[in-house]
Amino acid sequence: MPIGLIALAVGGFGIGLTEFVIMGLLPEVAADFQVSEATAGWLISGYALAVVVGALLLTAAVTRFQRKPVLAVLLVLFIGGNLISAIAPGYGMMMLGRVIAALAHGAFFGIGAVVAADMVAPTKRAGAIAIMFTGLTAANVLGVPFGTMLGQAAGWRSTFWAITVIGVIALAGILTLIPNTGHGDIVLGTLRSELRAFRSGQVWLSILVTILGYGGMFGAFTYIAFTLTEVSGFAASTVPWLLIVFGVGLFIGNTLGGKAADRNVDRTLVVVLAVLVVVLVAFALTAASQVLTVASIVLMGGFGFAAVPGLQMRVMKYASSAPTLASGANIGAFNVGNALGAWLGGVTITAGLGYTSPIWAGAAITLLGLGVMIIAAARAQRGAAQQIYIGGPVTAEPVTVHS
Numbered sequence: 001m002p003i004g005l006i007a008l009a010v011g012g013f014g015i016g017l018t019e020f021v022i023m024g025l026l027p028e029v030a031a032d033f034q035v036s037e038a039t040a041g042w043l044i045s046g047y048a049l050a051v052v053v054g055a056l057l058l059t060a061a062v063t064r065f066q067r068k069p070v071l072a073v074l075l076v077l078f079i080g081g082n083l084i085s086a087i088a089p090g091y092g093m094m095m096l097g098r099v100i101a102a103l104a105h106g107a108f109f110g111i112g113a114v115v116a117a118d119m120v121a122p123t124k125r126a127g128a129i130a131i132m133f134t135g136l137t138a139a140n141v142l143g144v145p146f147g148t149m150l151g152q153a154a155g156w157r158s159t160f161w162a163i164t165v166i167g168v169i170a171l172a173g174i175l176t177l178i179p180n181t182g183h184g185d186i187v188l189g190t191l192r193s194e195l196r197a198f199r200s201g202q203v204w205l206s207i208l209v210t211i212l213g214y215g216g217m218f219g220a221f222t223y224i225a226f227t228l229t230e231v232s233g234f235a236a237s238t239v240p241w242l243l244i245v246f247g248v249g250l251f252i253g254n255t256l257g258g259k260a261a262d263r264n265v266d267r268t269l270v271v272v273l274a275v276l277v278v279v280l281v282a283f284a285l286t287a288a289s290q291v292l293t294v295a296s297i298v299l300m301g302g303f304g305f306a307a308v309p310g311l312q313m314r315v316m317k318y319a320s321s322a323p324t325l326a327s328g329a330n331i332g333a334f335n336v337g338n339a340l341g342a343w344l345g346g347v348t349i350t351a352g353l354g355y356t357s358p359i360w361a362g363a364a365i366t367l368l369g370l371g372v373m374i375i376a377a378a379r380a381q382r383g384a385a386q387q388i389y390i391g392g393p394v395t396a397e398p399v400t401v402h403s
Contacts, residue, residue, distance in 0.1 A: 004178040012135025021151070029094070033094065048338055055105070055329060085097035086160035147163075213311065213337070214337040222342040279296060283296035
């Protein structure tokens, strides 16, 4: 394993911690700035929206440059955003810090995924991407619970100071451990060249699968605390530890999903999404049982994140002429999925359908994602068969057919 992947994972850990730890600190932040919890919640929504903007616009702006310096600059942006959050005198400055940090999120994971894939053999690329995303899973397994505890014990600002330090460590790792290889994707130095990758229908299908497949899992996860306490009957004090169990599932799923995707991306995604639908339905039906709920949480995290390396690898595969921008766009798609799942789950709760309704909504969204993935896989298989046919006895050179 190239040691540079560790630097990428540390960066992913810090970024994941920035995104998710605020959920456990909202009461403290709201009280400090004297705003409602709903207003404080915009610190989460604002971050997610800024991730989408950064994933598209910032990635497009930097794809022509060498990737290692770009990753370093993105981490400087990330460090600056968290430093602003740590010292913010008021709510507006806190939001500014969140937005600045979020702008680096999508571009870092998008470019980092390309760098990780380039550091290993073609047959190990999904696994390398999974290692980078291990930092994100570790942020959920360890970072969020302990970051919340730190914030509650020493003040919420202490958590953002800790994240700032993690960013500095990641920056040092990027500068010293990432090789000076990998230039941008621009051929003629124009954005038009980069956007050509989006002519492929498979790129758009892959992005849609990301939105629906990941959105279904996240929609169920967003309101998991209410399900655990109001339906399963767990005490509120046990929720952080149950989230650690969920994070363990993420870690295992991310690792095994990356290895499986290296063997066959489409087959892995179809199987994983199909099983995830079953897991979500089973969770909704058995949420009143604490034992079965724990099992469902592990499986939901495992199969929910088992799809992540494959989803990222697939969009890069079909955007081979410009993988960086497409990779960044797919990171944005993950956050669109987050917003979609959370919104739909909230709608079902507001409609009075109960605290298992977000799980049912998540299952429905994931089922749609599975349908799109099956269509995408079938089109890809037909395209590959047509390429082999055209490149057979009739002509000496294969012809690539984009589906």
